[in-house]
Amino acid sequence: MTEYKITRLGLYGDGIAEGPVFAPMTLPGEVVTGALDGSTLRDVKIITPSDARVAPPCRHFKSCGGCQLQHASDALVAEWKTDVIAQALAAQGIRTEIRPIVTSPARSRRRATFAARRTKKGTMSGFHGRASGTVIEIPDCQLVEPALLEAREIAEALAELGGSRKATLAVTVTSSPRGLDIQASGGKPLDGPLRITLAGLCESRGFARLTWEDEVIAQRAPPVQRFGVADVCPPPGAFMQATAHGEAQLLAAVQEAVQGAKRIVDLFAGCGTFTLPLAENAEILAVEGDAQMLEAMDKGWRMAKGLKTVTHAARDLYRRPLLPDEFKKFDAVVIDPPRAGAEAQTAELVRSEISRIAYVSCNPITFARDVAQMVAGGFTLDWVQPVDQFRWSSHIELAAQLTRR
Structure with a gap:
């Protein structure tokens, strides 16, 4: 199998070998192998690792698409x-x-957009997988504030109430001193019963504000x-x-x-x-x-x-x-x-x-x-x-x- 020497990182964090050949999650100086798909190397195996390679701090790193460079030392990224x-x-x-x-x-991002959808067994939420539309659950995400991570349950509740089995609901959650500011898009069209149900959820869960598409459903306190x-x-x-x-x-x-x-x-x-x-x-x-x-x-x-x-x-x-x-x-x-x-x-x-x-x-x-x-x-x-x-x-x-x- 052909070996490739990674010479640099591209603008999106992928390693680049001569060609150019793009190898995700590799670092300069590494020797790697894999299956060449066009100009991208798939199923990459590290033959000679870089001294700057570290263990990713998040267990979801390989499957989740939220981060690109957890395998690199802080010094190399800087x-x-x-x-x-x-x-x-x-x-x-x-x-x-x-x-x-x-x-x-770490754990300081104050806004995140969760993908939430209904499944045969219930609901799930998380981030999209790396280069895919698959939803990856991320209970131990090291990127967002803890309060936002807890809001995954809220995203799932919104998907249960107003999502569909055929589409993914995008739930953007922003932290504020007066509570979470939540906006959902990609769900069912609003009608009277759904408005009432969503307003009740906002009250019972204590959000600061809940917006469905572009319409504010309820605001308990200004999310300043x-x-x-x-x-x-x-x-x-x-x-x-x-x-x-x-x-x-x-x-x-x-x-x-x-x-x-x-x-x-x-x-x-x-x-x-x-x-x-x-x-x-x-x-x-x-x-x-x-x-x-x-x-x-x-x-x-x-x-x-x-x-x-x-x-x-x-x-x-x-x-x-x-x-x-x-x-x-x-x-x-x-x-x-x-x-x-x-x-x-x-x-x-x-x-x-x-x-x-x-x-x-x-x-x-x-x-x-x-x-x-x-x-x-x-x-x-x-x-x-x-x-x-x-x-x-x-x-x-x-x-x-x-x-x-």
């Missing part, structure tokens, strides 16, 4: 994620200081998230950072990047993750495409004490980026776009007179593309702070500071 950022920047001809990565602890000194009740399914630890690390980097600024624009502001803490020291304009998230942020700001003025604008920054004249009265910009980056908005920032930018990204490739545009337009990339709040996954987040030369 080095690899940092190198992905460095390589993305190098491809654009950029070098800068990349600070040591900060990693969220704290941003600085403000309590915000996000709309169901609204974006939020994966861990409180990761959010704090990104916020600290953003605060450092815009330190001293008195008037700040926060682009792709969401529900105010950065807006509201920054409003303790500066006036903020928050711009976001989702009006519901801005409304939630505004309510949180109005209820909080001691914050400076926060105004907001609902605007699709892909179709209508802020123009140079609109930045004239501001000292700094915070930008936290989705994975696609912010190419159109970046072009307008280059044309503006803004001299300081805090850029938060969940995609090193589009980040490097946007930064290259800014560097060509007169900015310097001062530093990058990697943040690993998706522990054991191939996902990479970062915050960076840019200043105009």
Whole structure:
């Protein structure tokens, strides 16, 4: 049988040998064999293991698709994620200081989406299996907060009430100080009896809020998230950072990047993750495409004490980026776009007179593309702070500071 030498990790955490041949759950330096299926190696056997190979901390790792890198040491994962950022920047001809990565602890994910379905014997819930639609039960998951893991029973109860044998119910559970915030999708259409039954379940189980598809069925207490000194009740399914630890690390980097600024624009502001803490020291304009998230942020700001003025604008920054004249009265910009980056908005920032930018990204490739545009337009990339709040996954987040030369 042919042997393959793994030379590097790909963007999704798979080992890559010459060819390229992709071998899941392998590490650089390992010699492996397996059955070649196209460009992917199946039924992989490790002939020569890497010194960085460790025993996975979770017993579900081999079957569950929630993690990709539990077989690698923390040091190797940190080095690899940092190198992905460095390589993305190098491809654009950029070098800068990349600070040591900060990693969220195990069992700290505060949101998870469980797959739940009815079976012949009852119900089951968990995560999808690796590269499959099979539901894998994960009673000892090392990734999510314990309160979320306990919510698997709730997902099964929802599947029993409103799921079908032919479809999988997606149950997203978010922890909050006032209880679990639960949203289910992919179930039966709502009718009167199902609404009443679901509302009763929310009351008896003590959820903060239960949403079926896009309709709030019951809310016992606002499932608030704290941003600085403000309590915000996000709309169901609204974006939020994966861990409180990761959010704090990104916020600290953003605060450092815009330190001293008195008037700040926060682009792709969401529900105010950065807006509201920054409003303790500066006036903020928050711009976001989702009006519901801005409304939630505004309510949180109005209820909080001691914050400076926060105004907001609902605007699709892909179709209508802020123009140079609109930045004239501001000292700094915070930008936290989705994975696609912010190419159109970046072009307008280059044309503006803004001299300081805090850029938060969940995609090193589009980040490097946007930064290259800014560097060509007169900015310097001062530093990058990697943040690993998706522990054991191939996902990479970062915050960076840019200043105009």
